[in-house]
Amino acid sequence: xxxxxxxxxxxxxxxxxxxxxxxxxxxxxxxxxxxxxxxxxxxxxxxxxxxxxxxxxxxxxxxxxxxxxxxxxxxxxxxxxxxxxxxxxxxxxxxxxxxxxxxxxxxxxxxxxxxxxxxxxxxxxxxxxxxxxxxxxxxxxxxxxxxxxxxxxxxxxxxxxxxxxxxxxxxxxxxxxxxxxxxxxxxxxxxxxxxxxxxxxxxxxxxxxxxxxxxxxxxxxxxxxxxxxxxxxxxxxxxxxxxxxxxxxxxxxxxxxxxxxxxxxxxxxxxxxxxxxxxxxxxxxxxxxxxxxxxxxxxxxxxxxxxxxxxxxxxxxxxxxxxxxxxxxxxxxxxxxxxxxxxxxxxxxxxxxxxxxxxxxxxxxxxxxxxxxxxxxxxxxxxxxxxxxxxxxxxxxxxxxxxxxxxxxxxxxxxxxxxxxxxxxxxxxxxxxxxxxxxxxxxxxxxxxxxxxxxxxxxxxxxxxxxxxxxxxxxxxxxxxxxxxxxxxxxxxxxxxxxxxxxxxxxxxxxxxxxxxxxxxxxxxxxxxxxxxxxxxxxxxxxxxxxxxxxxxxxxxxxxxxxxxxxxxxxxxx
Amino acid sequence: xxxxxxxxxxxxxxxxxxxxxxxxxxxxxxxxxxxxxxxxxxxxxxxxxxxxxxxxxxxxxxxxxxxxxxxxxxxxxxxxxxxxxxxxxxxxxxxxxxxxxxxxxxxxxxxxxxxxxxxxxxxxxxxxxxxxxxxxxxxxxxxxxxxxxxxxxxxxxxxxxxxxxxxxxxxxxxxxxxxxxxxxxxxxxxxxxxxxxxxxxxxxxxxxxxxxxxxxxxxxxxxxxxxxxxxxxxxxxxxxxxxxxxxxxxxxxxxxxxxxxxxxxxxxxxxxxxxxxxxxxxxxxxxxxxxxxxxxxxxxxxxxxxxxxxxxxxxxxxxxxxxxxxxxxxxxxxxxxxxxxxxxxxxxxxxxxxxxxxxxxxxxxxxxxxxxxxxxxxxxxxxxxxxxxxxxxxxxxxxxxxxxxxxxxxxx
Numbered sequence: 013x014x015x016x017x018x019x020x021x022x023x024x025x026x027x028x029x030x031x032x033x034x035x036x037x038x039x040x041x042x043x044x045x046x047x048x049x050x051x052x053x054x055x056x057x058x059x060x061x062x063x064x065x066x067x068x069x070x071x072x073x074x075x076x077x078x079x080x081x082x083x084x085x086x087x088x089x090x091x092x093x094x095x096x097x098x099x100x101x102x103x104x105x106x107x108x109x110x111x112x113x114x115x116x117x118x119x120x121x122x123x124x125x126x127x128x129x130x131x132x133x134x135x136x137x138x139x140x141x142x143x144x145x146x147x148x149x150x151x152x153x154x155x156x157x158x159x160x161x162x163x164x165x166x167x168x169x170x171x172x173x174x175x176x177x178x179x180x181x182x183x184x185x186x187x188x189x190x191x192x193x194x195x196x197x198x199x200x201x202x203x204x205x206x207x208x209x210x211x212x213x214x215x216x217x218x219x220x221x222x223x224x225x226x227x228x229x230x231x232x233x234x235x236x237x238x239x240x241x242x243x244x245x246x247x248x249x250x251x252x253x254x255x256x257x258x259x260x261x262x263x264x265x266x267x268x269x270x271x272x273x274x275x276x277x278x279x280x281x282x283x284x285x286x287x288x289x290x291x292x293x294x295x296x297x298x299x300x301x302x303x304x305x306x307x308x309x310x311x312x313x314x315x316x317x318x319x320x321x322x323x324x325x326x327x328x329x330x331x332x333x334x335x336x337x338x339x340x341x342x343x344x345x346x347x348x349x350x351x352x353x354x355x356x357x358x359x360x361x362x363x364x365x366x367x368x369x370x371x372x373x374x375x376x377x378x379x380x381x382x383x384x385x386x387x388x389x390x391x392x393x394x395x396x397x398x399x400x401x402x403x404x405x406x407x408x409x410x411x412x413x414x415x416x417x418x419x420x421x422x423x424x425x426x427x428x429x430x431x432x433x434x435x436x437x438x439x440x441x442x443x444x445x446x447x448x449x450x451x452x453x454x455x456x457x458x459x460x461x462x463x464x465x466x467x468x469x470x471x472x473x474x475x476x477x478x479x480x481x482x483x484x485x486x487x488x489x490x491x492x493x494x495x496x497x498x499x500x501x502x503x504x505x506x507x508x509x510x511x512x513x514x515x516x517x518x519x520x521x522x523x524x525x526x527x528x529x530x531x532x533x534x535x536x537x538x539x540x541x542x543x544x545x546x547x548x549x550x551x552x553x554x555x556x557x558x559x560x561x562x563x564x565x566x567x568x569x570x571x572x573x574x575x576x577x578x579x580x581x582x583x584x585x586x
Numbered sequence: 587x588x589x590x591x592x593x594x595x596x597x598x599x600x601x602x603x604x605x606x607x608x609x610x611x612x613x614x615x616x617x618x619x620x621x622x623x624x625x626x627x628x629x630x631x632x633x634x635x636x637x638x639x640x641x642x643x644x645x646x647x648x649x650x651x652x653x654x655x656x657x658x659x660x661x662x663x664x665x666x667x668x669x670x671x672x673x674x675x676x677x678x679x680x681x682x683x684x685x686x687x688x689x690x691x692x693x694x695x696x697x698x699x700x701x702x703x704x705x706x707x708x709x710x711x712x713x714x715x716x717x718x719x720x721x722x723x724x725x726x727x728x729x730x731x732x733x734x735x736x737x738x739x740x741x742x743x744x745x746x747x748x749x750x751x752x753x754x755x756x757x758x759x760x761x762x763x764x765x766x767x768x769x770x771x772x773x774x775x776x777x778x779x780x781x782x783x784x785x786x787x788x789x790x791x792x793x794x795x796x797x798x799x800x801x802x803x804x805x806x807x808x809x810x811x812x813x814x815x816x817x818x819x820x821x822x823x824x825x826x827x828x829x830x831x832x833x834x835x836x837x838x839x840x841x842x843x844x845x846x847x848x849x850x851x852x853x854x855x856x857x858x859x860x861x862x863x864x865x866x867x868x869x870x871x872x873x874x875x876x877x878x879x880x881x882x883x884x885x886x887x888x889x890x891x892x893x894x895x896x897x898x899x900x901x902x903x904x905x906x907x908x909x910x911x912x913x914x915x916x917x918x919x920x921x922x923x924x925x926x927x928x929x930x931x932x933x934x935x936x937x938x939x940x941x942x943x944x945x946x947x948x949x950x951x952x953x954x955x956x957x958x959x960x961x962x963x964x965x966x967x968x969x970x971x972x973x974x975x976x977x978x979x980x981x982x983x984x985x986x987x988x989x990x991x992x993x994x995x996x997x998x
Contacts, residue, residue: 053922270594422593423601424624446630449669453626460655461623462616576703 063232072091078255080191083119085252085266086209090115092251093218100242100472102227111221117216117288122207191257207287210265211245212272216244216281221341223281224293228301230355231278232476232551238273239552242472246271247429251368263433274353274553278537282351285344296340296354303340304329307358314550315362316407316479318398318492324357324365332568334361351563359547364569366543369497371509372399374537380508384496398489406487406540410477411546417551438530476550514570515563529563531556599628599640608649615655622647629673637722641673645681654689656867660692675713679705679720686727692706695731702728722774726784729770733787736763764791775804778813783900785823798831809844818852820844825854835861839870859896863903870912879917888929894948901955902985905992915951915996918956921998925956930963939970947971947978954986958993 094107193200198208207213215238219231229237238245249258249266258266275426285293291530295301308325312318340352370377388397432447434440479488498505515536516529533541533555544555551558567574602625609618625647628640652658653668667685671678682705689698697887705724708714714721739760746753771788775781785808792801805827809820825841842858854879862874878897887893904910905970930953938946950967964986971979 217945269596270592273592405972419601420605422598423605424621425598426624426627427595427598428627428630443630449673450626450629451670453648454623456662457619457626457648457651460616460619460651461658462620 019569038231058369080192081194082192089214090414096243106225191259191262195261205478211268213280214275218280232355236552250429250431290344293342296339303355312473314477319490320494325361350586356561359566363562369507371538380497386497395491395493398492403489514566528560531559615651618651624663645670699731709838726774729767732763784821818849830836841935850880855881863900891945898948898951905989911995932962935966959986
């Protein structure tokens with residue numbers, strides 16, 4: 013398309029593409045040997061895959077729609093997302109160089125573009141929103157119920173019952189609705205081999221690009237920005253151009269009704285990196301934001317913990333080797349290395365440090381706190397000693413308030429948008445009527461909500477909990493000293509706490525059950541649960557994920573002791 | 587699985603609903619409205635597998651909020667109800683009916699009547715047959731409103747007395763309302779159910795126009811047809827009707843018999859016992875004793891002097907006649923373990939004496955017979971009464987002392 017050479021025969025610049033992906037001159041029908049793959053570099057600007065095939069519908073429909081393919085839709089989504097990231101301050105190279113190349117590579121590998129169409133995979137041009145189009149009679153027409161249940165694992169879009177019931181009466185001769193050309197085909201494809209694109213996967217793409225560029229945005233932050241609306245995800249199809257009509261099965265693909273889950277996006281990202289045969293990612297070094305030392309600092313601040321704890325986190329990181337470049341840097345396709353969740357890892361390190369210093373068995377930390385309080389009374393020089401009890405009270409209060417706000421926000425999410433969605437022309441009027449009623453009711457009850465204004469979208473920020481040292485009420489603990497709970501031994505400050513309890517003696521087999529451990533709140537001390545809850549809120553993930561990482565770290569840390577113990581046990585048995 | 591906590595549309599709306607529920611329970615109408623605003627988009631999703639769908643939820647919740655919210659007007663309320671009517675054809679008549687109830691509560695009788703008439707004329711294919719029950723209710727309520735109009739006209743007539751001319755028009759109207767009301771009321775009470783209001787009104791109409799047979803039949807059906815749910819009021823209505831008609835004691839007694847069985851603590855038990863006590867038949871007198879004892883088992887009767895006087899009278903009569911002491915013994919058997927603490931404690935003796943001398947007198951007599959002259963209650967009350975030089979208490983003391991043997995027979 014942007015092939016700007018003059019035609020060899022007629023010197024015109026008027027190119028089109030053949031089925032085989034070759035350029036041909038529209039004026040004189042001279043076919044060149046150049047394929048799209050080589051020439052088209054600037055595809056991000058919504059290039060449409062233009063082909064000439066026999067039997068395709070006319071370009072412009074009477075309803076102003078046009079033909080479009082699913083991957084074009086996703087391309088638009090990615091474009092919007094990366095633009096939003098740019099607005100958040102991410103470097104511009106991410107859009108033009110990184111993400112676009114990843115995407116192009118993906119299209120190639122999955123044979124959706126930039127390659128010869130494999131034989132036998134002709135696009136089944138199924139009917140679109142209009143009912144009056146000629147239909148290919150295809151003996152393999154998929155049963156609708158099969159299609160609808162097929163994507164149960166994708167999005168949670170509940171099927172419109174009227175849709176199912178009306179279409180179940182459909183005879184063999186009518187067809188599956190979708191606004192896109194290949195909507196139904198897309199859903200039918202065997203996705204295991206080709207890694208079919210989904211909405212959550214767009215975030216995997218974003219994360220992958222962010223990681224490549226080593227931007228200071230963790231996956232948990234990215235997902236939080238998505239939920240807060242700073243990155244388009246829900247209802248992003250609103251931004252599709254008018255001509256791209258969405259209906260029928262397209263909705264199953266583009267309309268999500270659930271927020272993406274960390275694990276899902278994370279795992280998909282790694283699958284994608286392997287699928288694209290990417291090389292080793294750029295190194296994550298000590299000066300990198302994603303390095304545990306850096307992230308620990310951030311999370312310590314956010315958790316309102318003393319800065320002095322950072323020394324301890326660095327020591328733990330060093331001791332178990334999780335600060336090494338080779339450990340942290342992603343090697344796609346390497347199944348032996350454990351995939352690193354940078355944010356969860358850092359949080360888990362802090363939890364381990366807290367356990368080391370305070371034990372967190374619902375007894376010792378309080379005793380220690382009283383002890384520190386006593387010492388504080390005589391403490392005249394320097395800053396106050398850190399008291400666990402005070403910290404707990406302050407942070408718990410804030411956490412409860414914020415958690416309550418978050419829970420209410422979650423209950424108040426509005427999932428629908430102005431752009432109406434219909435499965436077919438038949439229920440268009442019904443959908444519009446419903447939408448109108450919803451809007452009426454929202455107005456009516458909105459007025460009765462009193463002075464409560466719907467909060468403006470908060471500005472995106474890295475921190476959810478903020479503590480200021482300027483507050484004179486002593487609610488900020490960053491500058492507090494750990495001396496109150498440390499003792500001098502041989503000239504070194506060590507923890508007064510001599511004990512440690514392991515979260516689990518034996519790690520589970522991750523490959524079998526997906527987790528290293530299975531966290532149940534009732535089985536653990538409340539202080540431990542509180543700390544998990546705190547980081548669970550900050551990272552917006554389940555406490556059990558952090559618990560898993562804690563188990564992993566502990567096993568690395570106490571490796572020798574555990575081995576000894578196991579050996580001892582085996583000896584006993586003999 | 588890791589998907590359990592996934593926040594999706596369904597979970598988000600479930601959470602929203604629980605916030606609404608909390609707000610409603612705490613009468614925080616603004617907050618409920620706030621969350622309902624977020625909930626309404628559920629209408630755009632399909633919930634046909636759920637037991638209660640969003641449209642029904644929104645109808646019920648919205649009604650509550652609009653009814654109670656300080657800034658909501660009747661106009662808004664009506665507008666909302668009209669919208670709800672269009673939401674679900676399967677619920678159309680139900681929504682109409684509830685709307686009518688609200689209008690009636692608000693005193694808008696005419697609007698209610700209009701709505702009922704409108705609903706009556708609704709037809710919608712097979713739905714009309716399916717919603718037959720609701721239709722009958724709608725017709726019944728219209729009949730009820732017709733009855734109200736009839737009643738109004740009747741009162742006008744009675745007020746005017748013997749005016750003559752002007753009455754004719756009023757009378758005609760009145761008869762017209764009667765006809766309309768009677769037709770619908772008659773229909774609904776055929777169906778097994780609890781129709782107290784309808785029955786009362788219908789019987790009132792029938793009595794006015796002198797059709798006592800029909801009225802009697804209706805009431806009998808209502809009370810005795812086993813298809814109808816057990817309803818104490820049915821028996822009460824029948825009893826009251828028979829009393830009005832001056833029926834024999836025998837039929838009055840038989841009307842109250844089942845009421846005693848279902849609701850032994852009913853206030854009519856006093857009338858019942860009074861009739862039974864006076865009966866010549868031994869069985870009836872025996873039943874009377876049973877009835878009054880049963881009534882006094884209930885806390886609500888503890889301080890009812892009339893009830894105690896019934897019991898006292900009967901007990902006294904039995905003791906004097908020296909016949910049928912075993913009746914008292916039988917009744918007392920199941921009560922002797924707990925009545926003393928329940929009715930005859932020292933504390934109650936003091937309180938009864940302070941608050942109601944007649945009550946303490948009647949109870950004192952019963953206590954004296956059932957528990958003997960040395961029981962706490964009797965001793966205290968008779969002592970106080972004699973101290974206060976009240977004649978009847980002196981008589982009481984004499985009587986109980988004289989008949990102490992009766993106590994011995996009862997307790998032994």
